[in-house]
Amino acid sequence: MTKIKICGITKVEEIEYLNNEHVDYAGFVIYKNSKRYITVERAAAIAESLNPDIKKVAVCVSPDVELLKEIENGGFDIIQVHKGLSNAVIDASSIPIWYAVNAQDTGHAAMTMEWIHQLPIRLGTKIEAIVMDAPDFGSGKTFDWHKSKRLLKAGTLSPPSEDKLFTKKFVLAGGLDAENVAEGINIFNPDIVDVSSSVEGESGKDKDKISAFVNAVRSIEQ
Numbered sequence: 001m002t003k004i005k006i007c008g009i010t011k012v013e014e015i016e017y018l019n020n021e022h023v024d025y026a027g028f029v030i031y032k033n034s035k036r037y038i039t040v041e042r043a044a045a046i047a048e049s050l051n052p053d054i055k056k057v058a059v060c061v062s063p064d065v066e067l068l069k070e071i072e073n074g075g076f077d078i079i080q081v082h083k084g085l086s087n088a089v090i091d092a093s094s095i096p097i098w099y100a101v102n103a104q105d106t107g108h109a110a111m112t113m114e115w116i117h118q119l120p121i122r123l124g125t126k127i128e129a130i131v132m133d134a135p136d137f138g139s140g141k142t143f144d145w146h147k148s149k150r151l152l153k154a155g156t157l158s159p160p161s162e163d164k165l166f167t168k169k170f171v172l173a174g175g176l177d178a179e180n181v182a183e184g185i186n187i188f189n190p191d192i193v194d195v196s197s198s199v200e201g202e203s204g205k206d207k208d209k210i211s212a213f214v215n216a217v218r219s220i221e222q
Helices: 012-021 040-047 065-073 087-092 106-118 145-154 181-188 207-221
Strands: 003-007 025-029 055-061 078-082 097-102 127-133 169-172 192-195
Touching (some): 003 207, 025 192, 040 055, 040 065, 055 065, 078 127, 127 192, 145 181, 181 192
Parallel strands (some): 003 192, 097 127
């Protein structure tokens, strides 16, 4: 069954929406340049109301070890990293790492897969999932799904020898909504779908849009 992550949570009332829909992951954006930015301290306080079976994901950009430790001390279950991910952060992490790849830039994506493949096992195993995202993460725009699928099949986005990519969770992100998520699942068969922009209303997450997205995902399984 495809699991669901709702990202960009900023308010206590939004936690109720996630609890009611029994989603799998709640994402909190710890990045000051994002319109969904929230501090680690505030995110941790809000997350206290989450159902215990919903995992807390701290989403950040090029974190250092200091931010990692702040996130860990805040009780987060996972750190999702965009852009820079240093060996020092991987080595210091005691929680699973999700690493985001720019699916549109196939050259960079292929290099990223090769880099992960070349990591020492003690570091590589800490990267639990690969997040395939659009170039402007958080923009609500999709990447070229069909082109990326062809490249995945051809091995361009996977390591050249032992295929460690597919021993990791695969997270599909970037521009998903209730109308297109079925197509995305049919193309990629991801472990997890990650949504943010399309489930927002005028002032934060929208209860009905979250419900529509969740129903769209679960109707595929049924």
